[in-house]
Amino acid sequence: MSDRIHDLIGIGFGPSNLALAIALHERKSPIDALFLETQPSFSWHPGMMMPGADMQISFLKDLVSLHNPTSGFSFLSYLHAKGRLERFINRKSFFPSRVEFNDYLSWAAAKLGSACAYDQRVTKVEPVEQHGEVTHLRIHTEDSAGRITLRQARQIVLAPGGQQHWPELFAPLRDSPCISHSNDFTQKLLPQVRPNQRIAVIGGGQSASEIFATLANHPAQLSVDLILRGHALKPADDSPFVNEVFDIAHTDLLHAMPSQQRDSFLRDFATTNYAVTDGDLLHQIYSLLYEQDVVGENRHALLRDTSPIAARRDTATVTLTLTGPDGRQDQVYDHVILCTGYRRDIAATCLSTLTPWMQSPEPDRQYRLPMRKGFHPAVYVQGYSEPTHGLSDTLLSVLAARAQEIAISAEQAQAVRLIAAE
Ligand SMILES: Cc1cc2nc3c(=O)[nH]c(=O)nc-3n(C[C@H](O)[C@H](O)[C@H](O)COP(=O)(O)OP(=O)(O)OC[C@H]3O[C@@H](n4cnc5c(N)ncnc54)[C@H](O)[C@@H]3O)c2cc1C
Known part of the structure; x- marks a missing residue:
């Protein structure tokens, strides 16, 4: 273990944390971030990569476009770089194949260079205490040869997908x-x-x-x-009025509802997914x-x-x-x-060690978990707040916007810490 303490460590490098890495990169963020991924290289749902399977979302809801349509990380930039832009247009479909979308995501991940360390399965996140206060976190990883590495961070973003x-x-x-x-x-x-x-x-x-x-x-x-x-x-109901539940503005709408109303709203629109x-x-x-x-x-x-x-x-x-x-x-x-789906339970992830410090498993609007007094690191989650943030939370729909929100919140948390330390 080195003495270095990263500003932020991301756990998992699927589309959610990839979008965050891009957001930090494009914002020229002062945050020094490292992402840890268990797979040996970028791969999006490799176990369901059937030839002929198409995306269930428009290519315009890529990693960046809804926030920054001129980004060099957009699906259109990818098509242009690969020399397929006109032929994609000739297909007359908003829905790329799953194979092509995985290729797009892998291309975007490769453009970020060393933002992610692969073959690093996070096994434990341990609070580091000084005088009864948690100052930062120690992140344990294991590679495929069984080698253990310990890293440290002041903020983490959990995005390991479902179990x-x-x-x-x-x-x-x-x-x-x-x-x-x-x-x-x-x-x-x-x-x-x-x-x-x-x-x-x-x-x-x-x-x-x-x-x-x-x-x-x-x-x-x-x-x-x-x-x-x-x-x-x-x-699946993908008709246009119903599809609006995946719009970015819907996150605010749903988050502001009383919890009973939210539950019934989510039940009403479950047949979208x-x-x-x-x-x-x-x-x-x-x-x-x-x-x-x-x-x-x-x-x-x-x-x-x-x-x-x-x-x-x-x-x-x-x-x-x-x-x-x-x-x-x-x-x-x-x-x-x-084909029985996925569970999303924070206590069943590598954050289980932090549960005694959690005030609630429900993140705030900026996806940050509320922690008890004396716990200083910021802990964000992606894909674990469908009950409070809506049906798009486990999908690709709001990736670009959510990544911006977390990036801004993490930068603010860092600024507050630096001011307090002065
Ligand atoms: C077959 C399939 C098709 C889908 N198609 C669509 C679609 O067309 N449109 C749509 O909107 N949504 C779709 N989805 C929903 C899907 O959840 C999202 O597309 C997206 O993958 C969510 O990204 P994520 O990064 O949150 O999670 P994931 O894509 O699951 O990525 C999580 C990453 O974390 C890594 N990881 C997990 N645990 C650890 C650990 N302990 N240490 C280190 N790394 C770890 C995993 O290896 C993985 O790479 C689909 C889902 C499936 C299963």
Whole structure:
């Protein structure tokens, strides 16, 4: 450990902290910031990088444009640098492929040079106390070779994304090679599929639909069941009036509401993002099942109104007990894939060590967590305040604006500390 104390350390280097790094860079901020990322290089959701999957947000909601449309880090600047601007226009779509958006994000990350240290998994954030007051934080990381590094910072910004949600029923089988989470789909399951395998896809949202369609169209002649708790796959509402809930101004609107009103607002608009599928994909899946009927096949099925109630691991398979319209039945699968979403619980992250100091897990409007008296470092979170800041918080919609807000707040916190130290 060196004696150096960074002004700010960012935990995780996905789009949220990448946008913050760019904001600090473009503001020529006096803050000396370092970002720590567990992956060996920049990669956006590598486990769901299916060819053919498109973005669900306009390219104009990139890392910077809503704050600074003339930025050299915009998606348009990327297209120009890559020599694809005119051909992108000829596509006549606001929605790049996921592969292209990942390439854009990687290009932006590379432009920042050494802003991020990769292969650095943050394992612990430890308060450093002097005379009963926490002056700064010690950040522990481990690399892929098991080497530990300790760094210090006066401010941190947590942006590690969500934690895979494994329903209780499947938690004891987490080590089984026959069960995986959608987050690992293209890296774990896809490379190991063998001809004629039976696969269960559990869930009713975008990831479940994408994975079902990918496997059902796979040349290995797989048999795929899409197991759905509800009665139908439902479309994501991306109509224009509804889409305004992702506008930057909506953060202020929602934040100012009494908490009961906020909760009901979030419930009302949940069908923009949760347990829903893009209209195009939904039609593709319907046609796929229909064509199967036309040719008299039944390899793939949509098991609606159905839930798994037990899961048992056998030597190389998993047996699911399902309850549905036909009662209870056991089904044997070579692989089960959980498209059960993500959890966002600060206490389950590397900030768990700070919970005794937290006044509340609800950040303020500038995304800073309220801490108890005597705790001086500023602790910001990105992607952990949907209940208070709205549905855009876990998405890309307000990245550019949120990054500015955090950058300004962090600069102010630093100025206050320097004045107090004089
Ligand atoms: C398949 C998929 C597609 C999506 N598509 C869209 C879309 O089209 N439009 C949209 O608006 N939103 C989309 N989303 C939502 C998504 O959450 C956001 O796009 C975006 O990724 C959020 O960025 P983030 O930086 O907060 O989190 P993440 O992208 O999850 O990045 C977090 C980073 O932190 C790193 N990390 C985690 N823990 C640690 C640790 N302990 N130490 C160091 N590093 C760590 C991770 O490796 C990762 O690189 C999608 C989500 C998924 C899963």
